[in-house]
Amino acid sequence: MLATAAASSREILTRLQEVMAARTPAQAKLNAVVTIIGEALHSEVCSIYLLREGALELFATRGLREEAVHVTRLALGEGLVGRIAQDLSVLNLDEAAAHPDFAYKPETGEEFFHSFAGVPIVRRERAIGVLCVQHAEPRAYPDIEIEALQTVAMVVAELIAGAGLVDEATARSPTFRDTGPLRLAGQKLVEGMAAGEAVFHQPRVTVEFTVAEDTEAERARVYSAFRKMREGIDRMTRDAEFGAGGEHQEVLETYKMFAYDEGWSRRINEAIDSGLTAEAAIERVQQRTRSRMREIDDPLLKERMHDLEDLSNRLLRIVSGQLGTAAQLGLKRDTILIARNLGPAELLEYDRRRLKGVVLEEGSLTAHVTIVARAMGVPVLGRVRDVRRLINEGDRLLLDLPEGAVYVRPTPAIEEAFCSKLALSQRRRAELAQLRGLPPVTKDGRRVGLMVNAGLLDDVAALDATGADGIGLFRTEFQFLVAAELPRRESQQRLYRSVLEAAGDRPVVFRTVDIGGDKALPYLDHEVVEDNPAMGWRALRLALERDGLLKGQARALIEASAGRVLRVMFPMISEPWEFDQARAIIEAQRAWVHEHKRTGPTEVHYGAMLEVPALAETLDLILPKLQFLSIGTNDLTQFLFAADRSHPKLAERYDWLSPAILRFLARVVRECRAANVPVGVCGEMGGRTVEAMALIGLGVERLSITPAAVAPVRAMIRSLDAAACAEEVAKLLASPPPDMRGALTRWGEANGVALG
Ligand code: PEP
Numbered sequence: 001m002l003a004t005a006a007a008s009s010r011e012i013l014t015r016l017q018e019v020m021a022a023r024t025p026a027q028a029k030l031n032a033v034v035t036i037i038g039e040a041l042h043s044e045v046c047s048i049y050l051l052r053e054g055a056l057e058l059f060a061t062r063g064l065r066e067e068a069v070h071v072t073r074l075a076l077g078e079g080l081v082g083r084i085a086q087d088l089s090v091l092n093l094d095e096a097a098a099h100p101d102f103a104y105k106p107e108t109g110e111e112f113f114h115s116f117a118g119v120p121i122v123r124r125e126r127a128i129g130v131l132c133v134q135h136a137e138p139r140a141y142p143d144i145e146i147e148a149l150q151t152v153a154m155v156v157a158e159l160i161a162g163a164g165l166v167d168e169a170t171a172r173s174p175t176f177r178d179t180g181p182l183r184l185a186g187q188k189l190v191e192g193m194a195a196g197e198a199v200f201h202q203p204r205v206t207v208e209f210t211v212a213e214d215t216e217a218e219r220a221r222v223y224s225a226f227r228k229m230r231e232g233i234d235r236m237t238r239d240a241e242f243g244a245g246g247e248h249q250e251v252l253e254t255y256k257m258f259a260y261d262e263g264w265s266r267r268i269n270e271a272i273d274s275g276l277t278a279e280a281a282i283e284r285v286q287q288r289t290r291s292r293m294r295e296i297d298d299p300l301l302k303e304r305m306h307d308l309e310d311l312s313n314r315l316l317r318i319v320s321g322q323l324g325t326a327a328q329l330g331l332k333r334d335t336i337l338i339a340r341n342l343g344p345a346e347l348l349e350y351d352r353r354r355l356k357g358v359v360l361e362e363g364s365l366t367a368h369v370t371i372v373a374r375a376m377g378v379p380v381l382g383r384v385r386d387v388r389r390l391i392n393e394g395d396r397l398l399l400d401l402p403e404g405a406v407y408v409r410p411t412p413a414i415e416e417a418f419c420s421k422l423a424l425s426q427r428r429r430a431e432l433a434q435l436r437g438l439p440p441v442t443k444d445g446r447r448v449g450l451m452v453n454a455g456l457l458d459d460v461a462a463l464d465a466t467g468a469d470g471i472g473l474f475r476t477e478f479q480f481l482v483a484a485e486l487p488r489r490e491s492q493q494r495l496y497r498s499v500l501e502a503a504g505d506r507p508v509v510f511r512t513v514d515i516g517g518d519k520a521l522p523y524l525d526h527e528v529v530e531d532n533p534a535m536g537w538r539a540l541r542l543a544l545e546r547d548g549l550l551k552g553q554a555r556a557l558i559e560a561s562a563g564r565v566l567r568v569m570f571p572m573i574s575e576p577w578e579f580d581q582a583r584a585i586i587e588a589q590r591a592w593v594h595e596h597k598r599t600g601p602t603e604v605h606y607g608a609m610l611e612v613p614a615l616a617e618t619l620d621l622i623l624p625k626l627q628f629l630s631i632g633t634n635d636l637t638q639f640l641f642a643a644d645r646s647h648p649k650l651a652e653r654y655d656w657l658s659p660a661i662l663r664f665l666a667r668v669v670r671e672c673r674a675a676n677v678p679v680g681v682c683g684e685m686g687g688r689t690v691e692a693m694a695l696i697g698l699g700v701e702r703l704s705i706t707p708a709a710v711a712p713v714r715a716m717i718r719s720l721d722a723a724a725c726a727e728e729v730a731k732l733l734a735s736p737p738p739d740m741r742g743a744l745t746r747w748g749e750a751n752g753v754a755l756g
C-alpha cells in the first residue's frame with residue numbers, strides 16, 4: 001500500500017527520476033517504471049499502455065504475461081484502457097469484469113485479477129497512454145492511491161516524450177486520425193490563400209520538467225507567481241474602465257475569487273510536496289479540475305470552470321516566464337494565427353510581414369477584426385469548430401479560403417495541389433490588376449464611383465495599387481485602436497495630412513471616430529458596462545457627449561486639410577439633430593482657424609452614414625443638409641435584422657441579398673436621387689460581386705470597398721448592362737423569389753456578367 005505521506009510519493013518520484021536519467025534504452029526504463037510503481041503500490045500488476053498508430057499497445061508490465069507486451073492492442077474506446085484514453089477519465093473498479101467496457105485479452109492472463117485502477121497518461125491535454133494497476137483481491141482503490149497514480153502518470157508522460165517513445169505528432173494528438181492530415185471547414189471571412197505554421201494567439205505552456213530537485217525552491221516560485229497573478233487581477237478589478245456592476249465586474253469578481261482560493265493554492269502546494277515542479281503541480285491540479293469538469297452537467301458551473309482554466313494558464317505562464325500573446329513574443333516564421341476570437345487591436349499588434357492568415361473558432365463577416373484583417377490583406381477562416389483542439393502549435397497549415405477550409409498537416413500531394421492553385425489565383429489576380437487603369441464604366445455607359453475603405457496610413461498605398469477613385473471611408477478610429485492611449489490632436493492631424501498628401505487629388509472621406517461596440521478602447525472610461533455595446537454608447541453618441549474628443553478631431557481634420565476640400569461624415573446618426581450638432585462642432589473649429597488667420601479647408605463637404613434604420617424615416621429632413629450619404633450596410637443590416645454582426649451563430653443567418661435589405665436600400669436610393677444627394681455604400685456588402693451588381697441595379701452611384709475587391713468588382717462593372725440589371729432587380733423585388741441570391745447570380749451568369 002502506498003503510504004499517505006507526501007514524502008513517500010516524493011520517494012517514488014526520486015526513484016523515477018533516477019530511471020529517467022539513466023542511460024538505458026527506453027524499453028528498459030519503462031520496465032523499471034512498472035516495477036517501481038508496482039512495488040510501491042504492492043499491486044500484483046502494473047502496466048503501461050502507449051498510443052501507437054492509433055491503438056493502445058501494452059508497452060510494459062509487471063504481473064501480466066511477458067508475451068503480451070507489444071502484442072496486446074486496444075483501439076481507443078475499446079476495453080477499460082481504451083475507455084480511459086478516450087475519455088481522459090479515471091477508472092477505479094473492484095470488479096473489472098463487471099464493467100460494460102471490459103474486454104478480455106486472453107494472452108495477458110489477467111483473469112486472475114479482480115480489481116483495476118487506471119489513469120490516462122496525458123501530454124498537452126491529450127492521452128498518450130494509460131497507466132494501470134490490478135489486484136487479485138476485489139478492492140476499491142482509495143483516493144490517495146489514485147492521486148499518486150496520477151502524479152506518477154505525469155512523470156511517465158515526461159519520460160515517454162523525452163525518450164521519444166511516441167512520436168511528437170502522436171504526443172500532440174488524441175487519436176491516430178488527428179496526427180494525419182485533416183481538412184477543417186469554416187466560414188469564409190476574408191478571402192485569400194496562405195501557408196504557414198500554426199501559432200496560438202495565447203500560447204500554451206507545455207510542462208517539460210515534472211520532478212523537482214528542490215521542493216522549497218519550487219514552492220517559492222509558485223508563491224511568487226501567485227502574488228504576481230493576484231496583483232494583476234487586483235489591478236484589473238480596480239481599473240476604472242470596468243466601472244461598477246455588470247458582466248465584466250462579475251467575471252472579474254469570479255477571477256478574483258479563484259485567484260485567492262485557498263483550496264486551489266493548497267492543492268498546488270500538496271502537489272509540490274509530492275515532489276513535482278511548480279509547473280507540473282499547477283498542471284496536475286488543473287488536470288484534476290478538468291476531469292471534474294467533464295462530469296459536471298451544470299453549464300453555469302462549467303463556465304466558471306473555464307475561468308479557472310484561464311487562470312491556471314495564466315499562473316503557468318507566469319511561473320514559466322512565458323507571458324504575453326504570440327504577438328508580443330514575436331512571430332518567427334510565416335504564421336497562421338489560431339484563436340477563439342480576437343479584437344481588432346489585438347490583430348493589429350502582429351507583424352504584418354509574418355502574419356499570413358487567421359483561423360478563428362468564432363468570428364463573423366462584419367466583426368471589426370474581420371474588417372481589419374481584410375484591410376491588412378490577411379485571409380481569415382472563421383467558425384472552425386474545435387480548432388484549438390484539432391490543431392497543434394507548429395502544425396503546417398494551408399489556408400484555402402476559396403474552398404472555405406484549412407488543411408492541417410497536409411500530405412505532399414495536398415501541398416502540391418495547393419501550390420498550383422495558389423499560382424493560378426495569383427495569375428488571375430495579376431490579370432485583374434491589369435484592368436487597373438480602365439474606368440469602372442458599365443457596358444451601357446454608367447460610371448460607377450469605385451473607392452476603397454482604409455484606416456491606417458499603410459492602406460493608402462492601395463489607392464495606387466488598385467487604381468481606385470479615392471478613399472470612400474477612412475475609419476479614423478483605427479489610429480485610436482492601435483494606440484496605447486488616446487492619440488493626441490497633433491498626431492491625428494499628422495495622420496490625416498499624410499493620408500491627404502498620399503491621396504493627392506483623389507478624394508478622401510474621413511469618418512469621425514466610431515469607438516465603442518466591438519471597438520472598445522481599454523484606455524477610455526466607458527462609465528457604464530453595456531449589455532449591448534453595438535447599440536450602446538458608441539460612435540457619434542459617444543463623440544458628441546465627450547465633446548473634447550470630437551472637438552480635437554475636428555480641429556485636426558480642419559488643420560490637416562488646409563487649402564483642400566475636407567470631406568467628413570458622421571457614423572451612427574439616428575436623428576438629424578445629431579448631424580446638426582456634429583456639423584456645428586466642425587464649423588466652430590473652422591471658424592476658430594479662420595479667426596486666427598490660419599488656413600483652413602477651401603470647402604467642407606458633409607456626409608452622414610446611414611446605419612441606423614430610423615434615419616431612413618427622416619431622410620427628407622436631413623438630405624437637404626448633406627453633400628452625400630453613405631450607407632453602412634454592416635451596421636444597417638444588423639439593426640434591420642436585429643442580429644448582432646459579431647455573433648458567431650448569426651453570422652450566416654441573414655443574406656445581404658434578402659428582399660428586406662434590397663427593398664430598404666431601393667427606397668433610400670430613390671429618396672437620395674430625388675433630393676439630388678449622391679448616395680454610396682461603404683459596408684462590406686459592396687465588395688462582393690453579386691451584391692455589388694445588385695446595388696448598381698438599385699441605383700447606388702458609388703461603392704467604397706476593401707482594396708482586394710476593387711479588381712473583381714471593376715471587372716464585374718465593366719461587363720454589366722446597368723439598365724438591364726436595374727430592370728431585373730426591380731422585377732425580382734416586386735415579387736421576390738425564395739432564393740434571391742440564386743436568381744441574381746443566374747441572371748448575371750446568363751448575361752455575361754463577370755461574377756468571379
Ligand atoms: C458599416 O457599418 O457598414 C460601416 C461601414 O462601418 P463599420 O463597419 O466601421 O461599423
Ligand code: MG
Nearest residue numbers: 611632634635
Ligand atoms: Mg458602422
